[in-house]
Amino acid sequence: MNAHHQEADLGIPKVTATLADWIVGLQADDIPAEVRREGLRTFVNWVGCAVGGARHETADAALRAFTPFSGQQVSTVLGRPERLDPAHAALMNGITSHVLDYDDTHLRTILHPAGPVASALLALAEMRPVSGADLLTALVAGVETECRIANAIYPDHYDRGWHITGTAGVFGAAAAVGRMIGLDAQRMRWALGLAASQSSGLREMFGTMTKSFHPGIAARNGMMAALMAEAGYDSSERALEAPRGFAHVMSDKQDWAEILDGLGTHWEAATNSYKPFACGIVIHPAIDGCIQLRDELGAEKVGQIAAVRLRAHPLVLELTGRKTPKTELEGKFSVYHCASVALLHGDGAPTAFTDEIVNDAAVVALRGLIEVEANPDCHSASVDIEVTLKDGSTHTKHVERAIGSAEKPLTDAQLDRKFTDQAALVVGPEVTERLRAVAWALESLDDASEVARASVPDSVAG
Amino acid sequence: MNAHHQEADLGIPKVTATLADWIVGLQADDIPAEVRREGLRTFVNWVGCAVGGARHETADAALRAFTPFSGQQVSTVLGRPERLDPAHAALMNGITSHVLDYDDTHLRTILHPAGPVASALLALAEMRPVSGADLLTALVAGVETECRIANAIYPDHYDRGWHITGTAGVFGAAAAVGRMIGLDAQRMRWALGLAASQSSGLREMFGTMTKSFHPGIAARNGMMAALMAEAGYDSSERALEAPRGFAHVMSDKQDWAEILDGLGTHWEAATNSYKPFACGIVIHPAIDGCIQLRDELGAEKVGQIAAVRLRAHPLVLELTGRKTPKTELEGKFSVYHCASVALLHGDGAPTAFTDEIVNDAAVVALRGLIEVEANPDCHSASVDIEVTLKDGSTHTKHVERAIGSAEKPLTDAQLDRKFTDQAALVVGPEVTERLRAVAWALESLDDASEVARASVPDSVAG
Numbered sequence: 005m006n007a008h009h010q011e012a013d014l015g016i017p018k019v020t021a022t023l024a025d026w027i028v029g030l031q032a033d034d035i036p037a038e039v040r041r042e043g044l045r046t047f048v049n050w051v052g053c054a055v056g057g058a059r060h061e062t063a064d065a066a067l068r069a070f071t072p073f074s075g076q077q078v079s080t081v082l083g084r085p086e087r088l089d090p091a092h093a094a095l096m097n098g099i100t101s102h103v104l105d106y107d108d109t110h111l112r113t114i115l116h117p118a119g120p121v122a123s124a125l126l127a128l129a130e131m132r133p134v135s136g137a138d139l140l141t142a143l144v145a146g147v148e149t150e151c152r153i154a155n156a157i158y159p160d161h162y163d164r165g166w167h168i169t170g171t172a173g174v175f176g177a178a179a180a181v182g183r184m185i186g187l188d189a190q191r192m193r194w195a196l197g198l199a200a201s202q203s204s205g206l207r208e209m210f211g212t213m214t215k216s217f218h219p220g221i222a223a224r225n226g227m228m229a230a231l232m233a234e235a236g237y238d239s240s241e242r243a244l245e246a247p248r249g250f251a252h253v254m255s256d257k258q259d260w261a262e263i264l265d266g267l268g269t270h271w272e273a274a275t276n277s278y279k280p281f282a283c284g285i286v287i288h289p290a291i292d293g294c295i296q297l298r299d300e301l302g303a304e305k306v307g308q309i310a311a312v313r314l315r316a317h318p319l320v321l322e323l324t325g326r327k328t329p330k331t332e333l334e335g336k337f338s339v340y341h342c343a344s345v346a347l348l349h350g351d352g353a354p355t356a357f358t359d360e361i362v363n364d365a366a367v368v369a370l371r372g373l374i375e376v377e378a379n380p381d382c383h384s385a386s387v388d389i390e391v392t393l394k395d396g397s398t399h400t401k402h403v404e405r406a407i408g409s410a411e412k413p414l415t416d417a418q419l420d421r422k423f424t425d426q427a428a429l430v431v432g433p434e435v436t437e438r439l440r441a442v443a444w445a446l447e448s449l450d451d452a453s454e455v456a457r458a459s460v461p462d463s464v465a466g
Numbered sequence: 467m468n469a470h471h472q473e474a475d476l477g478i479p480k481v482t483a484t485l486a487d488w489i490v491g492l493q494a495d496d497i498p499a500e501v502r503r504e505g506l507r508t509f510v511n512w513v514g515c516a517v518g519g520a521r522h523e524t525a526d527a528a529l530r531a532f533t534p535f536s537g538q539q540v541s542t543v544l545g546r547p548e549r550l551d552p553a554h555a556a557l558m559n560g561i562t563s564h565v566l567d568y569d570d571t572h573l574r575t576i577l578h579p580a581g582p583v584a585s586a587l588l589a590l591a592e593m594r595p596v597s598g599a600d601l602l603t604a605l606v607a608g609v610e611t612e613c614r615i616a617n618a619i620y621p622d623h624y625d626r627g628w629h630i631t632g633t634a635g636v637f638g639a640a641a642a643v644g645r646m647i648g649l650d651a652q653r654m655r656w657a658l659g660l661a662a663s664q665s666s667g668l669r670e671m672f673g674t675m676t677k678s679f680h681p682g683i684a685a686r687n688g689m690m691a692a693l694m695a696e697a698g699y700d701s702s703e704r705a706l707e708a709p710r711g712f713a714h715v716m717s718d719k720q721d722w723a724e725i726l727d728g729l730g731t732h733w734e735a736a737t738n739s740y741k742p743f744a745c746g747i748v749i750h751p752a753i754d755g756c757i758q759l760r761d762e763l764g765a766e767k768v769g770q771i772a773a774v775r776l777r778a779h780p781l782v783l784e785l786t787g788r789k790t791p792k793t794e795l796e797g798k799f800s801v802y803h804c805a806s807v808a809l810l811h812g813d814g815a816p817t818a819f820t821d822e823i824v825n826d827a828a829v830v831a832l833r834g835l836i837e838v839e840a841n842p843d844c845h846s847a848s849v850d851i852e853v854t855l856k857d858g859s860t861h862t863k864h865v866e867r868a869i870g871s872a873e874k875p876l877t878d879a880q881l882d883r884k885f886t887d888q889a890a891l892v893v894g895p896e897v898t899e900r901l902r903a904v905a906w907a908l909e910s911l912d913d914a915s916e917v918a919r920a921s922v923p924d925s926v927a928g
Binding site: 062065066068069070072073074075076089090091131164165166167170197198200201202203204205206207208209212213214217218221228231232234235236237238239240242243246247248249250252253 | 527530552666667675
């Protein structure tokens, strides 16, 4: 349809069509057991994060704005009594699952895959029933799609200032929902086109509520892209690769092989990772090391600290060099705060980032004793820590690879503890236990939306 | 809040804050009468276009997708019996007002200003009552905002492949709605930030339904940006100018003076223009000239044409060089079709672009006799036409500046005819007359939403 389609595009493969064909054709049996298992871990981690963030002031502000515009209130805002239409519920769950900076990470691109994809799928499942196994297949299709598209444009795209969780995430949501509702190949191409024209999200928003808005709109917009395509709303059929399409307009790098090679044999979805701590991954080695030192020293000696010296990858100071944080969000961008609270309380969970703890006198005092040295030779998953006590003794800790890194992934048991620690604060221990069990049982559920309903406190769910 | 805010940004003025202050402070009396008058013409033209496009298959497909998700059905889809919540109505009216390629044009940037702005304002006015005069003030604020932002990044931004009506339009909608609901200066900055993170729309979509989706989502997303800011959802306060903000990420050109200089004294909103023909402006000189030739020759001699030769600006062939269009949308991208139907029927209205007329045997036959020569010396609003009849006689027409160009704007009477010609086809002559009168009377209305209700056929409005 487009005049530019008449241009010679020799050398550009049919990226959108090939990807769409793969998404449409993907069956549960095509996915190796270990990839499905990682998809399930992705889902469980996402449920815990969405419930963990459900009572955040960001969620309250969003609900105030969206509620007057909600349609049929059939879909659950995870962990809350409110229900919204599936599009708004997807938006809300995308926000809450990301707001604590505690969600999953595709380490190659710093994309957070579950927010856009799972938020769209589970919200729509409450309007259009689907089995847990089918939802998981759609989730793997969506995560694979967004991670491959992200690989094709990273790092140029991210360096330019795009929040890749929003910009690539919308394709993941469109692919996942399109797969779940059974789009044919042409409509899947349209869904990807409608997603491309809604791809957005700027890194300038980091440190504000608008950061977590990005996975929310990616979820909603990708869902609506698939539903519009289903309704016959057409679009470009080569939105990814066209000269004025997504990859050329939003990046100087376009590596089509990252999207096309090994589809169905190599799985990016299997490389997803889960944060042990509720902040950006660059600080994780410092927190991991400080918690280990605290365990070795004992709480009493922590009170005797005279100085702390960290040697870390230069990105740590570049991204999280804030010396005097005052708020929860600022605390997440302060390696000084993170190290202090890890040494004092052994904590890196959301409880380590409340406004109260960020302004706690003891945490602030210890923070002032911490120095951080940027060392370009230091791996980004590594750190060296030296603590000097008032008696002049020194104690050191070398972390070669932090917990949660690609080399040291969270175990199922650690995922369970993370889930419980954050969800219990919001919905209490009983609902948390029930929800965690239902989430892990996803593949056996005839109706996937059971998971959503299990997240609501009993007194309200009735 | 953002770590990058600590970077030295010497030399970058406070663009977002200054613009937000101006929007918040703008009063009706600050707007010169002729600027308000152009705002009113912008509004009237938009109402006619939205009604004219209301029954397009694009609107039907969108409604099929959106209706199950609509909230309180308080807002009118112009020209149709359906009602939706204000966000979805804004989306629909943004689509329908653009779908015939017949809406207004900010000639410096090819931005179509009314779709994002007026669609958001009138839809929300049905939930939050506002006078017509206040709506017009907000409309002028929104149009001024989006056109100035577009000027700051055009042409680089557009050349890169962005559909500027979507990408800059969302700021117009946020500014207009923010002004209408009375945001304070800080919340207006947040609204612009929330708009920046939703700025999207690719030129690759031209020729598909997704093109008109862009002003629709700009309207909805800008409206929700303002409403989220009102609800306390915060954002960057320098979304336009920050190193990883809108203008740097989405353009290589950033001319802040285009946004900041002459705010309140020079009015881009006064430079808006209105298309006499329902297709891209590059073909307008050809259509204008062919209609004039037809009037001079008479219908009978048109049947004797042996050859037609056009000399036009090179963009005409680059953008609309399609030789054998088969559909309405393809017809709009064919200078051959446009010249043929203008010579045969004297028509450039939506009736000149139906699937039937594009495939009409006589139109197709004459199309085959037309040659177009690209002439770099030809002004883009100009054309030379030479018609040779079967008797060997030649007839020429030189158009120095086409009707609808900056130098030859549509008169109010021509706007009225355009309004009537397109709206009467959809809602009939009586509703059209009533609606046209109410639209022109906007500034005297206590309740601006009267205009929306006046667009609905009587039998349904009851």
